[in-house]
Amino acid sequence: MHCWKTINVKKQYGFDRLFMMSALIGIGVFISFYTTLNIIYSDPLSDNYFLPFILAILGVYPLHKLCHFLPLFGCRRCIRFILKKQMVLMPIITxxxxxxxxxxxxxxxxxxxxxxxxxxxxxxxxxxxxxxxxFAMLLAYHCSLCVPDLVYMRNLARSPKHALIEETDTGFEILVPQPMA
Incomplete structure (x- = not known):
């Protein structure tokens, strides 16, 4: 196996650019989804259940990370969860x-x-x-969380069909089998 390419989205795009892309996509999703729902439904909006909404906002990030784990459940021995705290309050799950x-x-x-x-x-x-x-706010927030994943997918889509992906400290390495000599 040899490394075909290394992908490090945070280094390639930078935190500020990724954050801006996420924010703009989140705003766009909110505007389009909320507008569409208001055109389809004429029911009056309710502000009941605000506390469950706040809990849902807080629960979307851990649920997002858990959903990443689901397809890898069969090889759970090779997976590590790392929990870091950023800005004292925000936990970052890796x-x-x-x-x-x-x-x-x-x-x-x-x-x-x-x-x-x-x-x-x-x-x-x-x-x-x-x-x-x-739900429009939840969808917008979650779509913002998904932006780095979608950027990685875009980069991986151009890689060879039978490649293997390995995670390293420098990012994700796309490994391809070496041709037999």
């Missing part, structure tokens, strides 16, 4: 994979939170239109 993973499996790992959580939020917003403003 999932480290110790072994190379097939490209398709890794892409599935990246897209799982986006598909599961966003689908659940959209279904709940259809079932409870009186709280569509809460």
């Amino acid at each position: 999932l480290k994979i110790a072994e190379p993973v097939a490209k398709k499996h890794f892409i599935l790992t990246l897209v799982t939170p986006f598909l599961l959580i966003n689908s659940a939020i959209i279904i709940l917003s259809v079932l409870m239109p009186a709280f569509s403003h809460y």
Whole structure:
């Protein structure tokens, strides 16, 4: 195996640029989703259940990280969870994979939170239109969290079909088999 390419989105784009992209995508998702729901449903909005909404906002990030773990459940021995505190209050959860993973499996790992959580939020917003403003904010926040995953997926889409992805301190390495001589 040899390294075809190393991807480090934080180094390639920088924290500020990633944060700005996430914020803009979140604002765009909120505006489009909230507007669409208001056009479809004419029910009056309710501000009841504000505390569960706050708890849902706080729970989206850990749930997002847990959803990354679901496709890798079979190889849970090679996974480490790292919990760091940033700015005293904000915990940062990192999932480290110790072994190379097939490209398709890794892409599935990246897209799982986006598909599961966003689908659940959209279904709940259809079932409870009186709280569509809460669900629009949750969807926007979660889409903002998914931006780095989607950027990684975009980079991986251009890699060779049968590549393996290995996580290192410098980012993700795309490994391809060496041709036989």
